[in-house]
Amino acid sequence: MAAEILTVAQMYAADRAAMAAGISGPTLMEAAGRAVARAVRSLSPDGPVPVTILCGPGNNGGDGFVAARHLRAAGWPVRVGLLGEKSALAGDAGWAAAAWAGPVLPATVRLLDGAGIIVDALFGAGLNRPVGGVALDLIMAMAGTGKPIVAVDVPSGINGDDGTVRGGAAPATITVGFFRPKPAHYLYPGRGLCGRVEIADIGIPDAVVNDMDVDILINGPSVWGRALPRRAATDHKYHRGHALVLGGTIMTGAARLAARAALRMGAGLVTVACAPSAHMTYSLSMPSLIVQPIDDAGGFDALLSDTRRNAVLLGPGAGSGPLLRKVTLSALAANRAGVLDADIFTCFAGDLASLRRAGLNGDWIMTPHEGEFRRLFGDLPGSRAERARRAASDSGAILVMKGPDTLIVHPDGRMRINHNAPPCLATAGSGDVLAGMILGLLAQGMGAFDAAAAGVWWHGEAGRRCGAGLIAEDLTEIIPAIRRDILF
Ligand SMILES: NC(=O)C1=CN([C@@H]2O[C@H](COP(=O)(O)OP(=O)(O)OC[C@H]3O[C@@H](n4cnc5c(N)ncnc54)[C@H](OP(=O)(O)O)[C@@H]3O)[C@@H](O)[C@H]2O)[C@@H](O)CC1
Numbered sequence: 001m002a003a004e005i006l007t008v009a010q011m012y013a014a015d016r017a018a019m020a021a022g023i024s025g026p027t028l029m030e031a032a033g034r035a036v037a038r039a040v041r042s043l044s045p046d047g048p049v050p051v052t053i054l055c056g057p058g059n060n061g062g063d064g065f066v067a068a069r070h071l072r073a074a075g076w077p078v079r080v081g082l083l084g085e086k087s088a089l090a091g092d093a094g095w096a097a098a099a100w101a102g103p104v105l106p107a108t109v110r111l112l113d114g115a116g117i118i119v120d121a122l123f124g125a126g127l128n129r130p131v132g133g134v135a136l137d138l139i140m141a142m143a144g145t146g147k148p149i150v151a152v153d154v155p156s157g158i159n160g161d162d163g164t165v166r167g168g169a170a171p172a173t174i175t176v177g178f179f180r181p182k183p184a185h186y187l188y189p190g191r192g193l194c195g196r197v198e199i200a201d202i203g204i205p206d207a208v209v210n211d212m213d214v215d216i217l218i219n220g221p222s223v224w225g226r227a228l229p230r231r232a233a234t235d236h237k238y239h240r241g242h243a244l245v246l247g248g249t250i251m252t253g254a255a256r257l258a259a260r261a262a263l264r265m266g267a268g269l270v271t272v273a274c275a276p277s278a279h280m281t282y283s284l285s286m287p288s289l290i291v292q293p294i295d296d297a298g299g300f301d302a303l304l305s306d307t308r309r310n311a312v313l314l315g316p317g318a319g320s321g322p323l324l325r326k327v328t329l330s331a332l333a334a335n336r337a338g339v340l341d342a343d344i345f346t347c348f349a350g351d352l353a354s355l356r357r358a359g360l361n362g363d364w365i366m367t368p369h370e371g372e373f374r375r376l377f378g379d380l381p382g383s384r385a386e387r388a389r390r391a392a393s394d395s396g397a398i399l400v401m402k403g404p405d406t407l408i409v410h411p412d413g414r415m416r417i418n419h420n421a422p423p424c425l426a427t428a429g430s431g432d433v434l435a436g437m438i439l440g441l442l443a444q445g446m447g448a449f450d451a452a453a454a455g456v457w458w459h460g461e462a463g464r465r466c467g468a469g470l471i472a473e474d475l476t477e478i479i480p481a482i483r484r485d486i487l488f
Pocket residue numbers: 011012014015028029032056057058059060061062063122123124125126127128129130131132135152153154178179202
């Protein structure tokens with residue numbers, strides 16, 4: 001499957017490019033409507049059930065008319081309700097309505113009575129304001145029926161570009177998208193309302209994407225697999241990097257999980273630097289770990305003076321006091337790659353400027369969840385994706401905005417949306433493992449954007465394989481098996 005995600009504007013451009021290449025609007029709409037009819041039929045393998053199709057005033061509605069025609073031709077009882085006047089339908093939608101030989105009723109809530117399946121063809125890409133009035137009544141009524149819904153392009157009321165709900169939206173069983181997915185198919189809350197997403201080939205040539213500046217991809221091995229660290233027969237451990245983790249004194253589990261994950265990802269060596277009082281805790285936890293007691297930030301600097309220590313993780317379990325602050329500022333100045341997580345966002349709350357001045361750049365990755373994000377960046381306006389992009393741009397670093405639909409964002413605006421993380425990852429220490437996984441890839445010399453994306457996907461896959469009941473420790477142990485199955 002192609003990894004590109006197209007914005008609404010890019011989708012319209014793809015449409016125009018296809019038409020310029022000689023594929024007519026009705027040809028595209030015919031293919032779109034046929035795909036919708038196929039999805040409806042897949043919901044009732046035992047045969048026809050009554051279908052109500054609610055059509056809006058634009059081409060989304062046009063797709064609904066085409067689907068109606070195909071279903072009726074296949075012997076399905078179909079009722080079509082239109083929001084607005086048939087005479088007002090223009091262009092391809094006008095063509096599709098004219099080709100529908102059955103009655104066109106005013107779209108009312110009553111039309112849903114007795115429907116076995118509903119097609120939501122009110123608004124798609126052209127949604128330009130929050131839904132209200134009759135449209136909202138229809139959407140709420142569809143949602144209230146509890147019947148399977150096939151949404152055309154997106155559930156009506158969802159903003160295709162960011163997945164936000166504008167006014168209201170009915171949860172679909174299947175959403176049929178066209179040519180390529182849109183952000184709303186992958187970003188919550190849209191993603192949660194789309195049900196199963198089926199992307200139909202409607203005859204737009206794949207090549208039209210080549211002329212577009214596609215900057216959003218579905219995160220997965222096809223995106224970063226070729227950038228994964230390679231092993232050579234003659235490797236020794238220093239060829240595979242030396243990761244340095246600041247370990248805390250009280251919450252020692254976080255750095256231990258991260259260090260173990262970095263080793264499992266293939267880092268040649270991992271050192272935990274910690275207060276002398278915590279030395280024993282770290283040493284006894286893992287024989288393969290190097291543990292270096294440090295008295296103060298100067299001790300950490302001394303470790304950094306060995307340039308083979310090439311990747312740094314700061315934050316998990318570190319405590320948000322002056323030590324973390326000093327160590328972070330000097331690590332940023334030391335020209336290393338690294339991951340900033342957890343207590344960093346408390347330590348530098350509202351103070352991105354200090355991180356920037358110290359040298360934060362695109363070799364660094366920040367991994368906040370929503371709450372941590374707000375701590376560092378404040379209440380930025382816009383959707384989650386817009387806020388993440390703004391934060392990456394303002395910070396100059398790679399931003400990993402964690403959640404069920406984790407975003408990996410480059411300061412230049414490129415974004416990868418992660419799709420494979422199961423909810424069982426919401427468990428204590430899971431984020432520490434993620435930070436360590438990314439660190440392990442950085443230590444092996446993988447570029448920060450790819451390392452972040454690979455770490456996030458791999459972490460999601462680890463969660464999927466462990467399943468319900470997983471604890472963070474399980475994630476690290478399944479890392480090698482996943483590497484063997486990544487075909488790059
Ligand atoms: N490759 C492609 O692109 C292909 C696209 N295809 C299909 O075309 C769809 C896009 O069609 P589209 O551009 O006509 O927009 P659409 O979603 O029908 O809505 C526009 C209409 O809705 C109205 N309206 C908007 N918001 C509203 C609100 N809140 N409340 C009330 N009204 C509102 C708006 O009204 P106005 O702003 O003019 O008042 C206008 O009349 C796309 O989703 C896909 O299904 C396929 O056929 C094949 C190829």
